[in-house]
Amino acid sequence: MPRICVSGKRSMLLENRLRPVFALLFAVIVTGPPAPDEGMTMHMRTIAFMLLLVFAAVGLLAVFQRYAPTEHNPFKPLAITDPVGAATFHKLAGLEQDTEKCFSLLDEGGIFYTRLDDTTPRRHCGFYDALTLDQSLAPYSATLRMTCPLTASLAVWEQHVALPLAEEILGSPIARVETFGTYNCRRIGGGTAGRLSEHATANAIDISGFKLADGRLISVKKHWGQDSPEGKFLHDVREGACRVFAVTLSPDYNAAHADHFHFDMGAGDICK
Ligand SMILES: [Zn+2]
Numbered sequence: 563m564p565r566i567c568v569s570g571k572r573s574m575l576l577e578n579r580l581r582p583v584f585a586l587l588f589a590v591i592v593t594g595p596p597a598p599d600e601g602m603t604m605h606m607r608t609i610a611f612m613l614l615l616v617f618a619a620v621g622l623l624a625v626f627q628r629y630a631p632t633e634h635n636p637f638k639p640l641a642i643t644d645p646v647g648a649a650t651f652h653k654l655a656g657l658e659q660d661t662e663k664c665f666s667l668l669d670e671g672g673i674f675y676t677r678l679d680d681t682t683p684r685r686h687c688g689f690y691d692a693l694t695l696d697q698s699l700a701p702y703s704a705t706l707r708m709t710c711p712l713t714a715s716l717a718v719w720e721q722h723v724a725l726p727l728a729e730e731i732l733g734s735p736i737a738r739v740e741t742f743g744t745y746n747c748r749r750i751g752g753g754t755a756g757r758l759s760e761h762a763t764a765n766a767i768d769i770s771g772f773k774l775a776d777g778r779l780i781s782v783k784k785h786w787g788q789d790s791p792e793g794k795f796l797h798d799v800r801e802g803a804c805r806v807f808a809v810t811l812s813p814d815y816n817a818a819h820a821d822h823f824h825f826d827m828g829a830g831d832i833c834k
Contacts, residue, residue: 642671642699642714646722646805654718655808655827657711661691664710673698673717678707687747687762700725701738703773708744708764711827715806716767719825723802724772731795734774740781742768742822751818760809766826783821786813799823804833 632638633647640653657664668675674697681688695706695713699720708716720739728736745764749756760766771781772795785792796812803810803825811824815834 640667640714642667642673642717642721646718646802650718651806651808654711654715654806657714658691658709658827661710664691664714665693667714668693668710668717671699671714671717673713675713686758689745689764692764700736703738703740704743706741706744706767708767709827712744712765712767712825715827716825719803719806723806724799727795727798727802728772728774731791731798732774732778732780734776734778736772737775738773739769740771740773740779742770744768760826760828760830765828766809766824768822768824770822781821782813782823786820810834 627635627637630638631645631647632641633645634649636649636652638649640650640657644650657667665677673695675693675695678689678692678694680690680692689707689709691710692707693710693713695702695708698713699717724739725736728734744761744767746759746761748759748762750759761768770783771779773779778792780792780795782796786796787793800810800812800814800823803823807825808828809824809826809830809832811819811832811834813820815824815832
């Protein structure tokens with residue numbers, strides 16, 4: 563979609579040119595049916611009305627484009643520092659189509675990584691648009707290899723969900739995120755048939771808990787479902803993840819996830 567300029571001299575010029583058109587359109591709509599000798603038919607009025615609607619839509623779009631907050635505006639570029647909003651997931655999901663944009667986003671967000679060569683041939687298990695995570699906004703218990711879009715989503719989740727919630731609910735920063743890992747060449751459910759897991763292309767991460775700076779260990783297996791600060795923290799971390807990842811699975815999903823969260827950036831759409 564072309565960008566619509568609404569500021570500066572160009573918008574003034576456009577406004578001046580459109581003013582008589584709007585005046586005519588409003589006259590047609592507001593002043594009622596024209597006399598027959600004016601040659602104005604119902605067909606022409608319909609066209610004028612449709613034109614008015616188009617102009618109104620373009621105007622609203624221009625106002626939205628200029629004034630909507632970045633996190634709700636799909637036309638503005640994503641930054642990891644942006645709050646999570648209505649457009650955040652849409653932008654994160656779009657990174658799959660633009661690898662260089664994705665890596666630039668990580669660079670600007672202070673994420674350190676080493677790019678991996680794509681696996682060839684490009685099929686089944688392997689690494690595509692992937693990296694080894696050297697340093698994200700939170701430390702992890704293992705070295706992670708994963709796709710760029712998953713890394714970007716993880717950074718947004720760290721900055722706007724996990725890190726602030728730990729301080730807010732538990733009163734301590736996160737010292738380390740405990741993970742079961744990312745890449746694993748297997749099918750969903752671990753059998754020999756069926757669709758490949760997002761783990762098979764390093765597009766998913768499993769998280770089992772959080773080590774806090776004060777020494778506490780918050781465990782999905784132990785604390786999930788508890789009516790306690792630890793239980794509330796895990797619940798809210800899951801809810802926040804649902805706004806960032808395509809698929810968020812917790813112990814509520816099935817017994818296979820009783821001891822960890824699964825986040826991925828595949829084609830699914832699950833939050834449970
Ligand atoms: Zn998983």
